[in-house]
Amino acid sequence: MLKILPDSIIHLSKLESLDLGSNVIEQLPTNIGHLQSLKELWLDANELLILPNDIGQLKRLQCLDVSENKLTVLPDEIGDLESLTNLELSSNQIEYLPITIGQLRQRLLILKINSNSLNQLCEQIGQCLALTELILTENILTELPKTIGHLKNLSNLNVDRNQLSQLPVEVENQF
Numbered sequence: 001m002l003k004i005l006p007d008s009i010i011h012l013s014k015l016e017s018l019d020l021g022s023n024v025i026e027q028l029p030t031n032i033g034h035l036q037s038l039k040e041l042w043l044d045a046n047e048l049l050i051l052p053n054d055i056g057q058l059k060r061l062q063c064l065d066v067s068e069n070k071l072t073v074l075p076d077e078i079g080d081l082e083s084l085t086n087l088e089l090s091s092n093q094i095e096y097l098p099i100t101i102g103q104l105r106q107r108l109l110i111l112k113i114n115s116n117s118l119n120q121l122c123e124q125i126g127q128c129l130a131l132t133e134l135i136l137t138e139n140i141l142t143e144l145p146k147t148i149g150h151l152k153n154l155s156n157l158n159v160d161r162n163q164l165s166q167l168p169v170e171v172e173n174q175f
Contacts, residue, residue: 010034021045021065033057044068044088056080067091067112079103089113090135096120102127114138114158126150137161146170 002023009018010031018035019042026047033054040063048069055064056077064081067090074089079100085107094116101108102124110133118139125134126147133156134148141162148157149170157171 005029007031013037016040018042028052028055030054036060039063039083041065051075051078053077059083062086064088072117074098076100082107084108085130086110087112089116091115093117097122097125099124101125105129109133111135121145121148123147129153132156134158144168144171 002020002025005020005025005028007029009029014037015035016037017040018038021042021044024047026049028051030052031054032052035058037060038058039060041061042065044065045068048066048071051074053075055075058081060083061081062083063086064084065088067088069092071092071094074094074097076098078098084104087108090112094113095118099122101122105127107130108128109130111131112135114135114137116139118136118141121141121144123145125145129150130153131151132153134154135158137158138161141164143164144167146168148168
């Protein structure tokens with residue numbers, strides 16, 4: 001099993017898809033952002049504790065899967081992933097999303113952050129107007145922001161197994 005991703009990976013300048021799932025990788029090279037052609041990055045089922053800030057340099061990245069790791073936070077630079085359509089964060093220990101998530105407004109279609117320690121969802125999630133699927137299952141959310149009501153394209157909202165007592169009126173009016 002792969003534990004370390006060598007810094008020399010950045011020399012694969014034409015690389016469009018990189019699947020490193022089901023390994024024991026603990027960290028990514030800090031210069032991962034040099035993989036400018038990368039469109040898909042699969043890092044599911046590893047031992048990642050953090051994502052380097054340089055990840056925001058992957059301007060062509062459309063799919064990022066870091067599910068089943070040990071992440072507790074995401075770098076603010078996640079909002080710089082201007083081509084990102086699919087963000088998979090399931091089964092980590094993330095407590096909150098950075099407010100820069102709102103910068104993904106026009107592209108992000110799918111956000112899966114189920115089975116985490118999410119205790120709040122920032123208002124900026126309502127800026128992700130392209131979202132069609134928002135999976136928040138198995139967290140510790142006690143409320144959802146009113147801005148969820150702005151997500152007119154949302155066709156799948158999963159909030160089961162949280163600590164919600166009600167949905168915002170803005171959401172109830174959508175369905």
